[in-house]
Structures are given as structure tokens and as C-alpha cells.
Amino acid sequence: MIGFGGLFIFGTLLMLGNVLGGLLLASPFAPVRNLRFLKYLIALGAGFMLAAIFIEIMPETIGMWTDGRTGEAAAASVLGAMTLLLAGYLLIHLVEHTIAPHFHFGAETHPESLLRPSAIYAAIGGLSIHTFFDGVSIATAFLVDYKFGWLVFVAIMLHKIPEGFTAASIMLAAGRSPRVALVATFVIGATTLAGVLAVAVLQTRMEQAVVYALPFSAGVTLYVAASDLIPEVNHQEERNPLVSVVVFVGVALFYVLHRLIEN
Numbered sequence: 001m002i003g004f005g006g007l008f009i010f011g012t013l014l015m016l017g018n019v020l021g022g023l024l025l026a027s028p029f030a031p032v033r034n035l036r037f038l039k040y041l042i043a044l045g046a047g048f049m050l051a052a053i054f055i056e057i058m059p060e061t062i063g064m065w066t067d068g069r070t071g072e073a074a075a076a077s078v079l080g081a082m083t084l085l086l087a088g089y090l091l092i093h094l095v096e097h098t099i100a101p102h103f104h105f106g107a108e109t110h111p112e113s114l115l116r117p118s119a120i121y122a123a124i125g126g127l128s129i130h131t132f133f134d135g136v137s138i139a140t141a142f143l144v145d146y147k148f149g150w151l152v153f154v155a156i157m158l159h160k161i162p163e164g165f166t167a168a169s170i171m172l173a174a175g176r177s178p179r180v181a182l183v184a185t186f187v188i189g190a191t192t193l194a195g196v197l198a199v200a201v202l203q204t205r206m207e208q209a210v211v212y213a214l215p216f217s218a219g220v221t222l223y224v225a226a227s228d229l230i231p232e233v234n235h236q237e238e239r240n241p242l243v244s245v246v247v248f249v250g251v252a253l254f255y256v257l258h259r260l261i262e263n
């Protein structure tokens with residue numbers, strides 16, 4: 001099983017993904033003009049994450065929750081896991097769309113909705129709670145199994161660059177300086193790392209932490225993939241139908257990687 005140091009390294013890599021996304025927009029050498037690859041990355045990430053949830057995380061979760069049970073008893077224990085999954089899904093809906101005014105992946109094009117300073121804090125705060133649970137998902141996956149951890153790591157890493165880009169674009173659209181925009185990407189990166197470390201600490205206190213964290217983080221990941229990333233892909237589709245196709249490439253890629261790693 002992976003140690004504290006290993007988890008710290010993976011958490012730091014995710015943080016760097018966020019910062020890199022911010023640098024694409026808010027550095028002096030920012031290649032702002034040609035960011036079409038980000039749309040493909042969002043689509044690839046969406047497909048890859050969806051496949052990770054249904055091919056990897058859910059079977060593992062059900063296996064843990066039904067261990068030694070059959071029939072009615074197994075169904076009753078799966079209810080607990082599914083409730084946690086729903087709770088994870090709804091938490092991200094709450095922080096991104098109920099507490100924060102509005103949120104979508106990619107370049108912010110509605111500066112009017114960010115005029116109040118509180119709107120920016122709400123947007124970055126909501127995104128930070130989401131990134132905290134990105135960290136929780138990764139750490140939980142690595143605690144289950146090393147191969148499992150790698151697959152979930154790649155799935156989540158794929159949306160880290162667009163995520164950092166999104167945070168930076170919110171700040172710039174609200175009229176903040178590129179330096180402040182980069183600070184925002186550091187904040188969401190740091191909360192990702194905090195999520196990783198929180199699970200590492202929790203696991204040392206509570207033997208069964210992973211059993212509960214796994215379905216909850218699956219719900220969080222499902223929200224990010226299906227309700228944050230997919231709508232952004234659909235939004236791009238009018239101008240570029242190829243972006244939608246890339247979702248299937250993401251699914252296929254995950255499946256191939258899953259088969260390769262399992263064998």
C-alpha cells in the first residue's frame with residue numbers, strides 16, 4: 001500500500017496541473033490565442049472519468065459493501081453506498097451552483113455575473129471544495145489498490161489543467177490582475193493537496209475510512225464528469241462536432257488502459 005510520501009507526490013502533481021492551467025491564461029507568455037486543445041482535454045477527461053466511475057470505482061465499491069453478503073442483505077448494504085454517492089453528487093451541486101452564482105468549465109464569458117466581489121469568492125470557494133474532493137478521490141483510490149489509484153489519478157489529472165484555466169479565467173473576467181489569477185489557481189491546487197492529505201491522516205485514525213470515502217468521492221467525480229464537463233462539451237458542439245466524439249475516445253482509452261493494467 002502507498003505511504004504518506006507517495007500520496008504527497010501525487011497530490012503535488014495534481015496541484016501543478018491546476019497551476020499549469022492557470023499559467024496558460026495568466027502568464028506573460030500565455031498562448032491565449034490557441035487553446036483549442038483545452039476543449040479536447042475537457043472532452044477526453046469527461047469520457048475518461050465516466051468510464052473510471054462505472055468500470056473501476058463502482059464495482060470496487062459494491063464489492064466492499066457486499067462482502068460476505070448475498071440477496072436482500074447485499075441489496076440493503078449497497079443502499080448505504082448509493083446514498084453516499086448521491087450525497088457526494090449533491091454536495092458539488094450545492095457548492096458550485098447553489099452557493100456560488102454560476103459555474104462552468106472553460107473560459108469565463110459572463111463577466112457581468114462576477115461584478116460583486118462576493119461572487120468571485122463564492123466561485124473560487126465552491127471550486128476549492130470540489131478540488132478538495134478531487135484530492136480525496138485520488139488518495140482513497142490509492143489506499144484501495146495501487147493500480148486502481150493510477151487509473152483514477154489519470155482520470156482526475158485530465159481535468160486539472162482545464163480546472164486551473166477556469167479559476168484563472170474567473171479572476172480575469174472579474175477584472176483581477178494575472179498575478180491574482182495565478183494565486184487563485186494556487187489556492188485550488190493547494191486544496192486538492194489538502195484533500196489528499198486529509199484522507200492520509202483520516203486513514204491512520206479510522207480503519208474503515210476508505211469504505212465510506214470511495215462511494216462519496218465517486219459521486220463527486222460523477223458530478224464533475226457528467227454535470228460540469230459534459231455540458232461544456234455540448235456547448236462546444238455547435239462550432240465543432242469533433243469535440244463530442246472525443247468523449248468516446250476518453251471512454252475507449254480508459255477501457256484499454258484498464259485492461260492493460262489488470263493483466
Ligand SMILES: [Zn+2]
Nearest residue numbers: 104108109110
Ligand atoms: Zn460564466
Ligand SMILES: [Zn+2]
Nearest residue numbers: 130131134163
Ligand atoms: Zn476537479
